[in-house]
Amino acid sequence: MGSRTRAFIRAAILALAVIQPASGDQDTALVEFHIASQPLAQALNAWAQQCGLQLIWPAGDVARIQSRPLYGMYEPMQALTILLQDSGLKYSVLSAGTVTVAERIANSPTVVSVKAPNE
């Protein structure tokens, strides 16, 4: 295979990688994650970067706890669930492509506690 062909394929893959986050079925597509153990805020930012979703949540002490490492192929929400295990946090989806994270406790002044009466 010529270097030009290889370059083209690489460019095509790159283009796909850029376009992929915008497609509708990103929630169920498998994504390869490489997230080292690090402060949770950075780990979740890495998660969002690697799957192409948007993420926002308030900064605070819980954002600084050490995350568990995560490597391998996962659906984005499956990966997020693993990252949030034992953190006392849970995610919710605001709209297609935007995810937020908040504490599970009932009196938390956050989106999730308001929106999750079944908790």
Next chain:
Amino acid sequence: MDSRHKETLSVAEQAAEWMLIMESPSAEERAAFWNWLESSPLHVRELILAVKTQRRLRGFDRTRELDVNAILARVRSNIAHIGTPADLEPQRSPKTRWFYAAAACLALITIGAAGYWTFWESRNTYSTAIGQQLVFELDDGSVVYLNTDSRMKVRFSEQARDVFLASGQALFEVKHDRARPFRVHTASSIVEAVGTQFDVRVLGNKTLVSVVEGVVRVLQPEFDSVTIKLPEPPRLAAGEAATVDDHGKVERTAKVDVTAVSAWKQQRLIFNEETLGWIADEFNRYNATPRLRIEGDALRAQRFNGVFNAHSPESLVEYLQEYLHGDPSIVFERTDDEIVIRQQTNASAQRLDATP
């Protein structure tokens, strides 16, 4: 001096040779010296720096040094105007002469750099509008990613690869060339690399430097010369970042995530405990409309983590509407080109509550 030989020397070396010659020049040499000096503001700058070096080495032996004030007076007409301090007039008193000479040096370096700017204004300029990004390869094979709302100029010579970032942000993937250092100049700093990858952002009167790969040295504009090296210019390695203020003070920041440094190339904004005020300003860098305006100090100071597409300010607004829901002091206002999120002061909020 043999002119062919002179051509092969770096500007700094030429300056050093001229200094020796000018200790007792012939009329011919004197004329050649002025020609050389006036042919480029860079020559002026290097000469001044050479004088400073000499001054250090010789312990201020004034009998043997060039008269900087005379040089300043002579070449000033050749150098562009631009916001020079009014008190530049060469003055002397025996006691304070060194002080004025030093001040003149600084001023002249400033003027020289600015003249240099004007000279190259029409060439090698790259700029982006709000929301635009540009990628281009320089003559040496280095690659530049120019972020939104940015302006830079490129000036390559046989001795150095100089880039002037006037505003905005750029990421540099520098081709290795030990003979020609790659230098990024901003108003407050000079970042020098041989072969590496780093990001430079102009933030008001500060410069933020973040290193993705390799090592860079952070120099102060005053010492921008191959002849003068600071004893220990601050070095930044991969994953390190620092701000440089307009006094040249270098302040290291927390370690940076190298993948986050270059995320803007994919138009992704990454926030790590950033204030809402900063986050809104970041969106505004990339979007002419809608502009985000956050009013109220307490609201602006709230901190968030997250990742956004730079062109989705609406996603942030959607989140804030949910997050701030139930806080009666918060008001959202939309016009055609602006979204205002305002935290009412106690007084105005109460007034609002009183209204049926």
